[in-house]
Amino acid sequence: MAAHKKYATKSAKAEVLRRKSQKEQAEITRAGQDISPLPEVVDPDRRASALKSFQTFLDEYFEHRFWLPWSNDQIEIIRELQEAVETGGHKPFGMPRGSGKTSLCIALAIWVTLRGLHMFALLLAANREKALDMLKGIKRELLENDLLLEDFPEVCYPIRKLEDRANRSKGQHINGKPTKMEWSSERLVYPTVLGLAAMQVSGLEEMPLGLRHSVSSGATMRVAGIDSGNIRGSLQGSMRPSLVIGDDLQTDESAGSALQCEKLLRTINGAVLGCAGPGKSITVVIPCTVIRQGDVADTLLDRDKSPLWGGKRYRAVYEFPANRGMWDDYAIQRADEMRIGGDGSRATAWYAQHRAEMDLGAIVAWPERHNPDELSGI
Numbered sequence: 001m002a003a004h005k006k007y008a009t010k011s012a013k014a015e016v017l018r019r020k021s022q023k024e025q026a027e028i029t030r031a032g033q034d035i036s037p038l039p040e041v042v043d044p045d046r047r048a049s050a051l052k053s054f055q056t057f058l059d060e061y062f063e064h065r066f067w068l069p070w071s072n073d074q075i076e077i078i079r080e081l082q083e084a085v086e087t088g089g090h091k092p093f094g095m096p097r098g099s100g101k102t103s104l105c106i107a108l109a110i111w112v113t114l115r116g117l118h119m120f121a122l123l124l125a126a127n128r129e130k131a132l133d134m135l136k137g138i139k140r141e142l143l144e145n146d147l148l149l150e151d152f153p154e155v156c157y158p159i160r161k162l163e164d165r166a167n168r169s170k171g172q173h174i175n176g177k178p179t180k181m182e183w184s185s186e187r188l189v190y191p192t193v194l195g196l197a198a199m200q201v202s203g204l205e206e207m208p209l210g211l212r213h214s215v216s217s218g219a220t221m222r223v224a225g226i227d228s229g230n231i232r233g234s235l236q237g238s239m240r241p242s243l244v245i246g247d248d249l250q251t252d253e254s255a256g257s258a259l260q261c262e263k264l265l266r267t268i269n270g271a272v273l274g275c276a277g278p279g280k281s282i283t284v285v286i287p288c289t290v291i292r293q294g295d296v297a298d299t300l301l302d303r304d305k306s307p308l309w310g311g312k313r314y315r316a317v318y319e320f321p322a323n324r325g326m327w328d329d330y331a332i333q334r335a336d337e338m339r340i341g342g343d344g345s346r347a348t349a350w351y352a353q354h355r356a357e358m359d360l361g362a363i364v365a366w367p368e369r370h371n372p373d374e375l376s377g378i
Contacts, residue, residue, distance in 0.1 A: 033171040035161045038193070042150035050111075050151070054082040057111050061147045065103040071366035073314045074099070077287075080312070084285050085112050085243060090273070092286040092300040094313035098369070101287035105247040106137045108285070109221055113190060114152055116215030118243040118283070120222075122275060126251045128225035132185055134247060135223045139164075139188065154214040158191035159183070180218065192217040226264065227254075231271040240277045246286035255291035264296050269308070315365055321378065322361035326354060348375060 041047055050057040055078045058066055070078075077093055084091045085108065095101055105123065112118045123138075125131040141148060142159045149156040158179050162168045169181040172191070179191035193214040220239065224231060226249045249268070254260040268286075276282035288297035290313075301311035321327060334347035351358060352375060359378055367377040 033168075034173040034176060035158060036173075036175045038157055038174065039149075039153045041153065044151075047151040051115050054078055054108070054111055058107055061145060061151075062103070062107050062141075065107070066100060068366075068368045071369075073365045077104070077314065081108055081285055085117060085283055088281060088283045090284045090309045092288055092297065092309055092311040094290055094297060094301045094311065095287055096314065096316040096365070097289050099287075099314075099366075101289070102134065102137070102247050104287060105245050106134060106141065109138055109245055110141060110148075112243060113219035113221065114155060114216050116219065118241075119218065120220045120239050120241040121243045121245060122231075122241040123221060123223045124226045124231070124244060124246040124249060124272070125223070126225065126249055126254070127227050130247070131223035131225050135186065135188060135221065138221065139183075152216075154193045155190050155216055158193075182220075186223055188221045190216050190219040226267060226272075231267065231275065240280070241275050242282060244272055244275060244282060244284045246272070246284065246288070248288055249286060250288070250291065250296045252291060255295040255297075258294070261294070261296050261299070265299060268296070268300070273308075317362070317364050319361055319363040321358055323357055326358045330358070344373070348373070351375060 046060055050060050055070075055075065058078065073095075077095065080091060080093065081104065109121050109123060113121060123131065123134050125134055139159075142156055143164060145156070149160060158172060158174065158181060161172065162181070162183055164183075166183040169179070169183050172179045172181060174191070174193060177192075177194050179193070180189065181191040182189035194217070222241075226246070246268075250261070250264060254264060272284060273282060286300065288300065290297045290301065292298070300306050300309050301313050303309070303311060330347055330351055333350060334344050337344055337346050355375065359376065362378045364377045370377045
């Protein structure tokens, strides 16, 4: 009996020691995963200005994507995008190819979530592959954009500490509190930053310490292809998006099929507008390009056919040159030159000699947009 008690006592002591060792190991692991303290905001004034103005945000943090001067149309589109995400509505923007639609969508998604303006944004593309590419672009900015890191450490610093390894998000802490971040191919959840760390970047001194949090804590982005046929199924449990950003939702193939266009329009006007749930409104912005008359973009931009959508069209050329004959001559010269192995420089030189006459009457939306070997946007 005494021996039995002796062994029982040894077993109990061993269990106590084992649990103590586990606890110590857990504390060591947690300390290694605790990324405190957050860096301070480098330029609070720049941050504040950028959060108030989407154009300022683009100018300050996305010069690597938008290095040319803005066109008047782009300035208007940027202003309209800000108004839409702040006040609501359904807005398609008909833009020429090469106008930076995808980059605008990426930057807009980051801007609204950094502000805490929309805590769940659903990002749609023509198919799953393009949707995944859009989220990759967002993640790349949050991982590699040093200016964003400087002014938004509450989001970018915890993301940097992941080193693009999704499994690290599970154990990450700030001041002993889990960041609850998610980092997957289809879904991104911003880190939750509480207490003193949040006060450091958010200026919430008037709130009780336990309630302070960064405004972007838990902001979520999810991507899906519009062709999946199950947009509502792409959502996360009971969470519903308040914003949908659709980046060029049709392909050349789908635009050429009346049946596919009809199906896609039903999805947009049904599943997409219904994402917020019964009785709730949702903001939808869709930068798009018309591929052919009667396609999805053309229909959404037609206020007679789509009265629920306040669409507006923007063009590459608003007025063509008056001397069209000279442009025909230029085209012939350039084609002849290229046939014999030339590079078009002789035709360009001829254009330079007659540029004043050839440009007469022409109005293009973005004069600065042209290739290095070209003399003008016309």
